[in-house]
Amino acid sequence: MNINNNEFFVIFLIGLAIVLLLSFTIIVFVIAYQKRMLNEKLKREKLEVVYQQKMLEATLISQENERGRIAADLHDSVGAMLSTIRLSLHAAEGQLKENNLFASSKQMLDETIETIRRISRDLLPINLEKFGLSFTLQEMAERVTLSGKVKVSFTEVGNKKEIKKEKEVQLFRIIQELMNNALKHSGASEVIVNMNWSDSLNIKVKDNGKGFELPVSTELHTMETGVGLHSINLRIKLLNGTFHIHTEKEKGSEFLITIPL
Amino acid sequence: MIFLKSTHYIQAFCSFFLFIIFLGNYRNINQKFKLVGAAAFVSVMGNIFQITSTFFFHSAYMNQIGEAYQLFFAFIISLFFLQINRSKFSQLLFYLFNLSCFVCWVLLLVYLNDNNLFSIYSVITYVGLILFAILYFTYLLKYLPAENLLRIPEFWVAAAVLFNFSGYLIVTLTYGYLVEVLKENMILYWSFYNVFSIIFFSVLSYALLLHIKTVKIALHEH
Structure with missing residues (x-):
């Protein structure tokens, strides 16, 4: 097939236009695709933050529940037992009036009861x-x-x-x-x-x-x-x-x- | 002919302008972008030698000057891409590319004015540089270094390289047919070459200015 200079020039121009268009498309594609990838990355990061917040929330709630349980145990179980011991000691007070050891033990018990109350109150206000x-x-x-x-x-x-x-x-x-x-x-x-x-x-x-x-x-x-x-x-x-x-x-x-x- | 000469002088001015920006802001340019300045220097020297050859030696050694310029220029640009993307593939491409270019250049020194060999040498150079640009784009998509790519100076360099050398490639691919079959003197076609160079050096100047601005802002914030 014989082609003259003008025809070749047209073919050259078309070829050039196609290649340049291709280069331009690659550049535009890179910009657009990068933006899309970046948006997806940001979305993923946001989801991760939400997930972490939820995890933290769950941890804090479970911590509060645990504190409540310990407070209730201290108050209802240990506190009640100590109070019973205190009552028993109070009944025995008359018989052991002269004993200093008994008085100091009773004071220690009172302080223990007060400490248990304070811990319980702090744990579960x-x-x-x-x-x-x-x-x-x-x-x-x-x-x-x-x-x-x-x-x-x-x-x-x-x-x-x-x-x-x-x-x-x-x-x-x-x-x-x-x-x-x-x-x-x-x-x-x-x-x-x-x-x-x-x-x-x-x-x-x-x-x-x-x-x-x-x-x-x-x-x-x-x-x-x-x-x-x-x-x-x-x-x-x-x-x-x-x-x-x-x-x-x-x-x-x-x-x-x-x-x- | 006038169009060819004017485009040649404009592209020479554009490369000189890039070199002036580089010299004027030398301290505010990092190692990577100093390579862009080095490319501008090689280009300015290439133009000076070519103009000297035209006026004083009746265009003798024009091809040799062009071939040597192409070798240095391709080496510097590939080194720039190696600096911004140090992946294994990029390193392999860097060595293969420069070795191939060097071998072609030596062969061209041996077989003077061999059009086919010159075409092969040019195609290897341009395809190699286009590959470097595409490799950098894939790197950008993989690592997402910035929210807005248009604010990355390296992106503009890669875009300029891709656009420019795609254009050069088409001109070079037609070169053999025009010279051998149509006996065309290529003047119009070389003008296209110069137009691409004008766009190329203008975009490189923009990238360098953007880089200088980024460095200045970073220094100011620091």
Whole structure:
């Protein structure tokens, strides 16, 4: 087949157009396919986050149930048995009045009963179920203040809104953990707990203790501050909230928690 | 002829422009993109030698200059792709590709002006570089390094290589037939070659500017 220069030029142009179109298609395909893959990857990651949250929720619920069971066992079984022993000892008191050992044993028993009650109350805050978060926190603040070690004040501002019981339990555990940290580690003489109800629930726990050094990492589980803050962070994440810490050595710490309502 | 000359000068200017961007921002360019600058340097030198040859030696040594330029340029671009994609296949392709190009180049030095050999040499070079670009695209799809590919300078380099060398390939494939059968002087066809080079160096300039911008932002944030 003979073809002249013009015909060849047309064939050349067509061939060129096809190849360039093919190259262009490859480039566009790469862009489009990459976007699709990226979207799928993001979807997978989101699903994973939801799954992890559900797992965490289940773990915390089972933890609460276990705490409840232990609290009930302590209160109903060990507590009842101790109370029975106390009654028996009370009956024998007349016969053994002169014995000092008996008196000290009775005092130890009273203290044990009180300790069992406290542990039981901490494990399962019955007031939380009955009267809600504010009342329980107020009661906890008064109880700690009465112990004489630290002065705890609780204030609440804004229009209180209804929140789910599960959420209340999580919030109580968070504040309980923060207060425990302040009592055990900070050496504070005063702790202020403030709840502010607005579009969100803002909780501030402030102490005048020795403070601590915040590491550069923002991931709380990598902090050297133990599992306490990590557990708080997990609970806050579960509530879709945010957590900020302001702390300075020898100047105390301030923990700010914001939970969307 | 005027069209061929004008496109040749424009493509020479484009490669020079890329080289100027490279020199002006040398400190803000990382090792990988210094290879793009090196490619621009080789291109500028190639153009200088070709223009010198045209004016002072009546276009003697034009083919030898072009062949040597092609060898260096292909080596630098393949090295760039090896830097951005260090997979085993990429490494194997790098060695095979450069060895084949070198062997062809040596044979061309022995058998001067052998059109068939030159065609084979060019086809190997262009197909090899197209393969590098496609390999990089598969790497992008596998590792999903960024949300928006258009913001990756390496993507633009790969796109420019794919587009440019696909065009070169078609011109080269027609070369043998035109010269041997139609006795055509190829002027119009070489103009296409220059047009592709203009697009190629313009896209490379954009990729280099994008890279410099990314580095500057990263430095500023740091």
